[in-house]
Amino acid sequence: MSDPSPSRPLVTFDGVCKRYGNITAVHAMNLEIYEGEFLAIMGPSGCGKTTSLRMLAGLEEPSEGEIRLDGKRINEISSVERDTPMVWQSLALFPFLNVQKNVEFGLKMRQVPTEERQQRARKWLERMEILDLAERDISQLSGGQKQRVALARSLVTEPRILLLDEPLSALDANLVVRMQGVLSRLQKELGITFVYVTHSQSEAFAMSDRVVIMSQGRIEQLGSPKEIYRSPASRFVADFVGANNILSGTVSQAGEDLEIKTTLGAFRCHAGTSDPFAVGDALDMVISADLVQISLEDPNTQNSLRCRFISEEFVGSIVTLFAELEDGSDFKVQTRQRDLANLSLGEESSFFVSWNATDAHLIGAKE
Amino acid sequence: MSPGASNSLILRGYVVLVFIFVFTPIVTSFIFSVNSDRFPSIPLGHFTTHWYETIFADPDVWDAFRVSGIVSITVAVLATFIGFCTAYTDYRYNFTGKALYLSLALLPPTIPLVIMGLAMLALLARINMSGEIYSIVVSHVVLCSPFAMAVIRMRLAQINPDLESAAWNLGASNWRAMREVIIPFCRPAIASAFCLTAAVSFDEFAVAWFVSGLNKTVPVIILEILQGNTDPQINAIGSIVFITSMTLVVLAQLILMRKTINQTATGI
Numbered sequence: 270m271s272d273p274s275p276s277r278p279l280v281t282f283d284g285v286c287k288r289y290g291n292i293t294a295v296h297a298m299n300l301e302i303y304e305g306e307f308l309a310i311m312g313p314s315g316c317g318k319t320t321s322l323r324m325l326a327g328l329e330e331p332s333e334g335e336i337r338l339d340g341k342r343i344n345e346i347s348s349v350e351r352d353t354p355m356v357w358q359s360l361a362l363f364p365f366l367n368v369q370k371n372v373e374f375g376l377k378m379r380q381v382p383t384e385e386r387q388q389r390a391r392k393w394l395e396r397m398e399i400l401d402l403a404e405r406d407i408s409q410l411s412g413g414q415k416q417r418v419a420l421a422r423s424l425v426t427e428p429r430i431l432l433l434d435e436p437l438s439a440l441d442a443n444l445v446v447r448m449q450g451v452l453s454r455l456q457k458e459l460g461i462t463f464v465y466v467t468h469s470q471s472e473a474f475a476m477s478d479r480v481v482i483m484s485q486g487r488i489e490q491l492g493s494p495k496e497i498y499r500s501p502a503s504r505f506v507a508d509f510v511g512a513n514n515i516l517s518g519t520v521s522q523a524g525e526d527l528e529i530k531t532t533l534g535a536f537r538c539h540a541g542t543s544d545p546f547a548v549g550d551a552l553d554m555v556i557s558a559d560l561v562q563i564s565l566e567d568p569n570t571q572n573s574l575r576c577r578f579i580s581e582e583f584v585g586s587i588v589t590l591f592a593e594l595e596d597g598s599d600f601k602v603q604t605r606q607r608d609l610a611n612l613s614l615g616e617e618s619s620f621f622v623s624w625n626a627t628d629a630h631l632i633g634a635k636e
Numbered sequence: 637m638s639p640g641a642s643n644s645l646i647l648r649g650y651v652v653l654v655f656i657f658v659f660t661p662i663v664t665s666f667i668f669s670v671n672s673d674r675f676p677s678i679p680l681g682h683f684t685t686h687w688y689e690t691i692f693a694d695p696d697v698w699d700a701f702r703v704s705g706i707v708s709i710t711v712a713v714l715a716t717f718i719g720f721c722t723a724y725t726d727y728r729y730n731f732t733g734k735a736l737y738l739s740l741a742l743l744p745p746t747i748p749l750v751i752m753g754l755a756m757l758a759l760l761a762r763i764n765m766s767g768e769i770y771s772i773v774v775s776h777v778v779l780c781s782p783f784a785m786a787v788i789r790m791r792l793a794q795i796n797p798d799l800e801s802a803a804w805n806l807g808a809s810n811w812r813a814m815r816e817v818i819i820p821f822c823r824p825a826i827a828s829a830f831c832l833t834a835a836v837s838f839d840e841f842a843v844a845w846f847v848s849g850l851n852k853t854v855p856v857i858i859l860e861i862l863q864g865n866t867d868p869q870i871n872a873i874g875s876i877v878f879i880t881s882m883t884l885v886v887l888a889q890l891i892l893m894r895k896t897i898n899q900t901a902t903g904i
Contacts, residue, residue, distance in 0.1 A: 328801055348804045355805050361798035365820045374816070378807035422806070 279304040279430060279462050280325060285334035287320050287486075294320045296486040297334065302464060304429070307456050309465045309473035312483035313509065318466045321483075322432050325464065327351045338430075354423035355432040358439070360415050362407045368418050369394065369403040375426045393421040413444050420455070430462040437472060449475050470510055474498070482506050500630055504553050507632060512558035512589060512601045517634065520550045526626060529554055532596055537571045539627040551634040558589065558601040560628040564621050565612060573623035576600050578614045590614075592622070662878055669871035676868070687872040691861075697873065700857035704838055706769060707853060711776040712834035718777065719784025719829055724818065727792040742782045752779065753846035760847055767849025775847050776837040783836060784829035787892070791825030792818075824891050831888035835881040 278301035287295040295317040302308050310318040323329040324336060327348030335342050343351060354375065362371050372390040381389070394400040397417040402410065410418065416436065423431055433452075437445045453476040456463045467473050473480050474494040482489045482497060482505075490502040501507035507515055518531035527538045527546060531554075538554060546552060567573065576592040579599075588609050590602040602622055614620060664676075669688070672681035691697045722741050726734070744752070756775040760766035765774070799821065803813035819826070841855035848856055854877055862870050 326805055328805065348801075349807055349809055352807070353805070355802070357798045357802060359796050359798045361796060361802035363799065363802075363817060363820075365823070374803070374808075375806040378803075378812060378816075426807070 277304055278302060279339060280464075281335075281337040281340075282321070282325075283335045283337065285321075285324065285331045285336060287317070287324060287329060288332040294486055295324070295331075298486075298488060300481065300488065300491070302430075302462060305460050305462060306479060307453065307463045307465065307477045308479050308481065309467060309477035310481045310483060311467055311470065311473045312489075313468060315485075316483040317486040318468075318481075318483050319434055322355070322434055322464060322466045326353050326355045326432050328355075352426060352428045353430055353432055354426065354428050355434060356419050356423050356436040358435040360419045360436070360439075362415060362418055362422070364407050366407070367403070368399065368405050368407065368410070371407065371418055372421045372425050374422060379426065390421070390425055393425045397421045412440050413448065416440065416448055417451075420452075424455075424459070428461065430464065431456075433463060433465045435467050438467075438469075445472070452476060482509065484509070499557070501555060501632065504632055504634070507553065507555045507630075512603055514556045514558060514561070514600050516554045516556070518552065518554060520546045520548050520552065523548050527631075529631075533574060533594060535571070536629070537626045538629045538631060540631075546631065546633065553632045553634055555630040555632060556624050556628065557630070559603040561602045561604075561622050561624050563590070563602055563604065563609075563612065564623070567621050568623045570623055572626060572629070573621050574600070575619055575621055577617060577619045581609075581614075592620070662875075665871045666875045666878075668868050669875045671868065674867050676871075687868040691869050691873050696852070696860075697857060700852050700854045703769060703772070703848075703851045704854040707772045707776060707844075708834045708837040710773050711780055711837040712830045714773070714777045715780035715833040715837075716784045716788075716826060716829045718781040719786075719833075720788050720822070720826060722781070722785045723789035723792055724814075726789060727795070741785060744778050745782050749840070749842035753843035756843060757846040766847055767851070769851045771847040771849070772844050772851065772853060775843045776840060779840065779843060780833035780836050784833050787829040787832060787888075788822055788825045791822050791892075795821055824894070828888040828892040831884040831891070835884035835888070838884070839877065839881050 280300075280302040282298045282300040285295060285298045286293065298317075298321060300321075310321060312318045320329060324331050327343070327346060331344055336344055338351070338353070363374065366374070369387070369390055372393055373386050376386040376389060391400060391403065394403055397420060399414055399417045399421070402414060402418075407415065407418070419436065437448050440448060449472060452463070452465075456476075463476075465473070465477060474497075477494065479491065480494055480497050481491050484505050490497055490506045492500075492502075497506065498511055501510060501513070504515065507513045516529075516531050516533065516536070518529040518536070520527055521530040521535060522528035523540075523546060525540060527540050529536050529538055529552065536554065540546065562568075567575070574594055576594050579591045579593055581591065582589045583606070586606045588604055588606050590604070590609075592600045592602065594600050600622060612620065667680070668676045670683055670685065672684040672686065726738060731737075747755075753775070756771075756778075757766055760771050760774070765771055795818075799817050800813050803817045804810075808816055838853075839855065840853075841859070844853045845856050845859070852860070854873070858870065858873055858877070861873065
């Protein structure tokens with residue numbers, strides 16, 4: 270991860286709202302995006318992430334609040350004059366122009382003379398390793414090649430910020446991973462700001478310096494991928510991100526080590542540095558699936574539960590087990606393939622899950 | 637023979653029958669236009685270009701072709717422009733009364749041509765505009781614009797709405813995006829609409845007959861010749877009209893199909 274210089278925000282969202290009739294797509298959004306950082310905005314569909322990006326691109330006007338670019342208010346500046354190029358989910362390449370002409374488009378609109386325009390476009394085609402495709406029609410390109418054309422077209426004007434709206438969602442899995450590599454290398458080499466909207470956690474976490482999690486038009490959490498992964502700020506984030514297990518309960522014993530009473534029994538949990546909890550507080554206990562141990566015999570620790578095996582899912586050497594707790598709720602465990610081999614789990618077989626008191630993350634339930 | 641193959645044979649036979657049904661009168665007319673006998677009868681006489689020579693010797697026919705040419709090209713330009721604007725308005729904007737706007741825009745071809753011609757004559761005569769070439773142009777523009785709109789609207793329905801936004805995002809003003817993105821994207825449909833409206837105008841008789849006065853178009857002169865005498869001159873002129881308008885219509889189809897297939901297959 271490159272180190273964003275947190276000194277100077279390039280973009281500021283200051284209390285930005287966006288309403289469509291009675292529907293509020295974005296609620297009083299405050300966000301600072303720094304020069305040179307890779308920021309991902311992530312959330313389920315309809316959370317306002319694309320609307321936020323489009324407001325930054327000047328394709329939507331905020332209903333309220335102010336967006337500043339480099340300290341200057343840009344609410345009234347049209348997309349045409351902003352130089353905030355965007356890479357579209359649909360790519361939006363011009364089908365009637367060849368690759369080279371697509372890339373030149375932004376320069377042509379800026380009245381750059383023909384010769385310079387061709388040179389600059391070719392430089393970007395070369396950088397994206399598609400110079401040999403310059404004369405091709407868009408319809409003759411593969412998905413990955415189109416992606417590269419779209420990037421070259423947006424970057425050819427050498428903007429300070431690039432907006433990306435789920436650009437990889439149409440590609441197949443292998444290509445996504447490759448393009449992630451291309452994007453993050455590009456961002457580091459250019460040192461410009463990337464704002465990347467996605468609903469995919471793997472894309473967001475793999476590339477970005479900071480991640481914004483949005484839900485229903487509000488920012489739920491803003492932090493590094495690790496912070497968000499290990500210390501989700503709300504139940505929504507814990508649910509949305511990663512493979513987390515969430516147990517709700519109330520504090521029955523306060524102190525250094527809390528005791529939390531749930532319908533499945535009482536658990537011990539290290540209070541850590543988070544907000545102090547008092548006896549009687551309602552909270553959610555988040556146990557990340559990769560911090561869970563499994564065994565066939567009851568480990569006889571307080572933080573263990575009996576569960577019933579439902580199914581498993583392999584992704585390379587990592588296995589995700591889906592199990593059911595005694596009260597019928599789901600529990601997920603991520604473990605390595607070779608650790609699982611010793612257990613020989615079959616249909617309906619039961620096993621125990623356990624976790625360390627320090628590994629559960631606590632979230633105070635909202636009101 | 638498998639049932640699929642025999643089905644396909646029946647289907648092919650049926651298609652051939654339909655084409656024979658549609659084209660026999662036209663082909664017959666063409667055959668008699670190069671036949672020496674004065675009255676259409678079998679057996680045929682010998683081959684001749686006499687009837688073509690006769691009609692081209694008639695200055696009235698030349699005049700009619702001149703009028704029809706001027707009218708259909710002018711109409712094609714105006715109707716395609718109006719059709720494009722109407723279709724783009726529909727594509728780009730949402731407004732109250734849009735359904736009404738669209739149905740009004742598509743209304744003219746549903747009015748019986750005789751009524752339309754009569755109404756046009758009544759209006760144009762009242763404002764002293766009847767009997768001129770531009771009277772035919774005005775009437776035909778009303779009649780043809782909806783066809784142009786329909787063709788262009790179909791093309792606009794295929795456009796990825798992000799294309800125009802992408803052009804703005806890359807620094808193109810509204811007008812520039814129209815010129816650099818919307819029009820190039822619609823070019824095949826625009827060309828097709830041009831040919832189609834030219835053909836419709838070139839062929840149209842009823843309205844032209846009412847408003848043309850002394851500036852007779854080709855279909856109007858055909859009727860006049862037909863009223864005067866019944867010799868194969870009519871077949872000759874009919875064949876010319878048919879070839880002209882068929883060429884335009886086929887051209888319209890070809891332009892539209894070739895480009896559309898080409899660009900929508902992968903044209904995200």
